[in-house]
Amino acid sequence: MDRASDTEAERIRDLFENITIEEAHDDEVSDVPTESDFSSDKTFRLAPNALKLRSLIPATKRTASHPKRFSWSTDSKTENVISNISQPYPPLIAREDFDDGWTECIIRLGTNNKIKQIEGFPMPLQRSKVPAYHIKETDDIGLGMFAARRMGISDLILNERPLVLGPLTVDPNKPIDMEGYLEKALNRLPAARAAKYRALFDCHTGTECAEGDGSGDSTLFGIFRTNAFRVDNLYDSDPTDDDGLYCAVGENTSRINHSCRPNALVSFHLESFSFQVRAIRQIEEGEEIAIPYCDIMLPHEERDEIFRNFHFECVCQSCQDPAASNAIRSTITSPSAIFKQWLDDRSLPGDYVIRHSLSQIDTMLREGMEGSAVYGEHLQAIMESYICLGDSGLASIWGVKLGRALLASAGDTKNLELMSDVHLYSSHQAWQSRMKNKSKKKRKGKKSKGQKERHIDNASAEDGEVGNVSEDE
Ligand SMILES: C[S@@+](CC[C@H](N)C(=O)[O-])C[C@H]1O[C@@H](n2cnc3c(N)ncnc32)[C@H](O)[C@@H]1O
Numbered sequence: 001m002d003r004a005s006d007t008e009a010e011r012i013r014d015l016f017e018n019i020t021i022e023e024a025h026d027d028e029v030s031d032v033p034t035e036s037d038f039s040s041d042k043t044f045r046l047a048p049n050a051l052k053l054r055s056l057i058p059a060t061k062r063t064a065s066h067p068k069r070f071s072w073s074t075d076s077k078t079e080n081v082i083s084n085i086s087q088p089y090p091p092l093i094a095r096e097d098f099d100d101g102w103t104e105c106i107i108r109l110g111t112n113n114k115i116k117q118i119e120g121f122p123m124p125l126q127r128s129k130v131p132a133y134h135i136k137e138t139d140d141i142g143l144g145m146f147a148a149r150r151m152g153i154s155d156l157i158l159n160e161r162p163l164v165l166g167p168l169t170v171d172p173n174k175p176i177d178m179e180g181y182l183e184k185a186l187n188r189l190p191a192a193r194a195a196k197y198r199a200l201f202d203c204h205t206g207t208e209c210a211e212g213d214g215s216g217d218s219t220l221f222g223i224f225r226t227n228a229f230r231v232d233n234l235y236d237s238d239p240t241d242d243d244g245l246y247c248a249v250g251e252n253t254s255r256i257n258h259s260c261r262p263n264a265l266v267s268f269h270l271e272s273f274s275f276q277v278r279a280i281r282q283i284e285e286g287e288e289i290a291i292p293y294c295d296i297m298l299p300h301e302e303r304d305e306i307f308r309n310f311h312f313e314c315v316c317q318s319c320q321d322p323a324a325s326n327a328i329r330s331t332i333t334s335p336s337a338i339f340k341q342w343l344d345d346r347s348l349p350g351d352y353v354i355r356h357s358l359s360q361i362d363t364m365l366r367e368g369m370e371g372s373a374v375y376g377e378h379l380q381a382i383m384e385s386y387i388c389l390g391d392s393g394l395a396s397i398w399g400v401k402l403g404r405a406l407l408a409s410a411g412d413t414k415n416l417e418l419m420s421d422v423h424l425y426s427s428h429q430a431w432q433s434r435m436k437n438k439s440k441k442k443r444k445g446k447k448s449k450g451q452k453e454r455h456i457d458n459a460s461a462e463d464g465e466v467g468n469v470s471e472d473e
Pocket residue numbers: 141142143144200201203226227254255256257258259310311312313314315316
C-alpha cells in the first residue's frame with residue numbers, strides 16, 4: 001500500500017469511529033420485516049445471477065465458524081433496517097467527496113455491527129493505472145463490459161463499491177416494501193450514484209414474474225432483481241440456506257453479461273466492501289468480459305430454466321449446441337472419489353490421479369469451464385498427488401495455478417502467497433506418503449534412475465496449458 005492510500009485508510013478509520021447509525025423510526029418504516037418475513041420456504045432469489053462462488057476450501061469450515069449471534073432479531077421494531085455502513089454520515093464528510101464510492105445498505109443492525117467489526121474496514125479500493133475495461137453496446141444483448149487491454153489469469157479487471165446492498169430473498173407471501181426501502185436508499189446516495197442505479201437495465205418490471213413476487217410494477221425493485229449479485233461472505237443468519245443472505249448492485253459490475261463459458265468471476269471483498277472481478281483465463285484486448293450468473297456445470301435445460309425467470313435465452317457458444325455441451329458436462333466429475341481410491345489402493349500407479357485430472361482439465365479448458373469449482377478441485381488433486389509423491393517443484397507449479405484460481409474466485413491473495421512458498425509442500429502431512437522405496441531414496445538423497453516415476457513436464461505446465469505426463473526412466 002502506498003503512502004497516499006495509507007493516509008486515506010487512516011482517515012477513513014478515524015472518521016468511521018465517529019459513525020452514528022440512524023435509527024429507523026416507526027413513522028418512517030411502517031412495515032419493518034420480521035424474522036418470519038425472511039424465513040419462509042417459499043422465498044425466491046432476488047439475484048438472477050445468485051452466483052454461488054463456492055469456495056474450494058471445504059464448506060464445513062465456513063459453516064462451523066459462522067457466528068450464530070448474527071441471527072435476525074425478532075424485536076424488529078427497534079431494528080435499523082436501512083443503515084449506512086460504508087462511510088460516515090455528513091457533516092463529517094460529504095458523501096460526494098468519497099473517492100471510493102458510497103454503498104447504501106438495506107440490512108439488519110446485526111449485519112451492520114458485524115461489518116463494522118471487520119479488521120481494517122473499509123480498506124481502500126485497488127485502482128489500476130491503465131483502465132482494464134470499458135462499457136459499450138454489444139451486438140445483441142444490450143450493454144456489456146469489454147477488455148481495454150490484455151489480461152492474464154487472476155488479474156484484477158474491476159474493483160468497485162456497490163451502489164446498493166440488500167436481502168437476497170424475501171417471502172413472496174409477505175412481501176416487504178422493497179420499493180420503499182430502495183427509494184430511501186437512493187435518496188441517501190449521492191445524486192450521481194443514484195442516477196447510475198436508475199439507469200440500469202430492468203428485465204423484471206411488468207413481467208409475469210413481477211406479478212407473482214410482490215414487486216408488481218415497482219421499477220427500483222425490478223432493477224434490483226435484474227442486477228443484484230450474491231454477496232457470498234456476508235450473512236445474518238444460517239448461511240446454509242438463503243435466509244439472511246445479501247446481494248448487491250454495482251454500477252459497472254451489473255453491466256457484465258453472462259456466459260456459460262465465462263472468462264471472469266465476480267467476488268465480494270468484505271474488507272474493502274467491494275466487488276472484485278478477475279480474469280480466469282487470458283483475455284485479449286477488445287474481448288467481451290463475461291461471468292457466470294449460475295452454476296455452469298448444470299445441464300443446458302436447468303440453466304435455461306434459471307434464465308427464463310429473468311427473460312433471456314443465453315446466446316453463449318455452449319448454448320448454441322446444447323446436446324454437445326451437455327455431453328461434455330456429463331463427463332466432468334469431482335476427483336474426490338478417484339483420489340480416495342488412489343490413497344486406499346497402493347497397487348494403483350503413482351500418476352493415477354494426475355492422468356485423470358489432466359484429462360478432465362483438458363476437457364474443461366476446451367469447453368471454457370475454468371469458472372467451475374470442479375476445475376479448482378482437479379488443480380488441487382494434481383497438487384496433492386505431487387505432495388504425496390514427494391515432488392515439491394511440481395506440487396508448487398500446480399499449487400500456484402490453484403492459488404490463482406482461488407484468487408479469481410474469492411478475491412483473496414492469501415492462498416496464492418501461501419502456495420508460492422515451495423517449503424509449504426514438503427511440510428505437508430502427506431509429503432512423500434506415496435513414494436516407493438522411500439527409505440532407499442532418502443539414503444541415496446536423490447531419485448532412483450530406474451524407478452518408474454511420472455511427472456508433469458514443467459515447461460508445458462505453464463498457465464492455461466495442460467502439462468504432458470512423461471516417464472522418468
Ligand atoms: C445484469 S444485466 C447485464 C447488462 C445488460 N446487458 C445491460 O444492458 O445492462 C442482465 C441482462 O443482460 C442480458 N444478458 C446477459 N447475459 C446474457 C446472455 N448470455 N444471453 C442473453 N442475454 C444476456 C439479459 O437481458 C439479462 O437480463
